[in-house]
Amino acid sequence: MHEVSLCRQLAAAVTRATGDREVEVVHVDVGELRQVVPEAMRFAWTFVVKDTLLAGARLDLRQLPAVLACRACGTSTRLGPELGFDCRVCGSTDTSLTSGEQFVLTAVDVRTSIPTGDRADRSEAHLGKGDRDGALPSA
Numbered sequence: 001m002h003e004v005s006l007c008r009q010l011a012a013a014v015t016r017a018t019g020d021r022e023v024e025v026v027h028v029d030v031g032e033l034r035q036v037v038p039e040a041m042r043f044a045w046t047f048v049v050k051d052t053l054l055a056g057a058r059l060d061l062r063q064l065p066a067v068l069a070c071r072a073c074g075t076s077t078r079l080g081p082e083l084g085f086d087c088r089v090c091g092s093t094d095t096s097l098t099s100g101e102q103f104v105l106t107a108v109d110v111r112t113s114i115p116t117g118d119r120a121d122r123s124e125a126h127l128g129k130g131d132r133d134g135a136l137p138s139a
């Protein structure tokens with residue numbers, strides 16, 4: 001269950017960003033090639049943050065499609081279920097993934113003592129290697 005280790009990394013990053021402030025919502029972008037199951041991810045999150053300062057923080061997952069960009073013809077196409085890495089427009093193999101392998105903490109909503117009625121504070125941090133060029137996911 002790799003969701004648990006993803007949640008551990010995530011919790012550590014959130015804690016670094018927010019310190020001891022009370023976190024309400026954690027926003028994460030997940031590329032579909034990560035093969036994260038949202039329900040499993042939320043379950044793992046509750047398990048990982050239980051008995052920590054992050055207990056009660058909600059996980060907001062946004063799944064991003066896998067997109068293949070062709071260097072030969074310049075087209076970007078969504079990767080289909082067949083997972084072919086050739087350009088579907090011109091057939092070139094000179095392609096790279098521009099989306100689909102992300103696992104990024106995009107924002108954290110924290111509670112402040114002054115009720116503003118809206119999201120008060122947002123922090124950003126990035127997880128994992130930034131390298132999303134070409135390599136197939138080792139699933």
Ligand SMILES: [Zn+2]
Nearest residue numbers: 070073087090
């Ligand atoms: Zn092409």
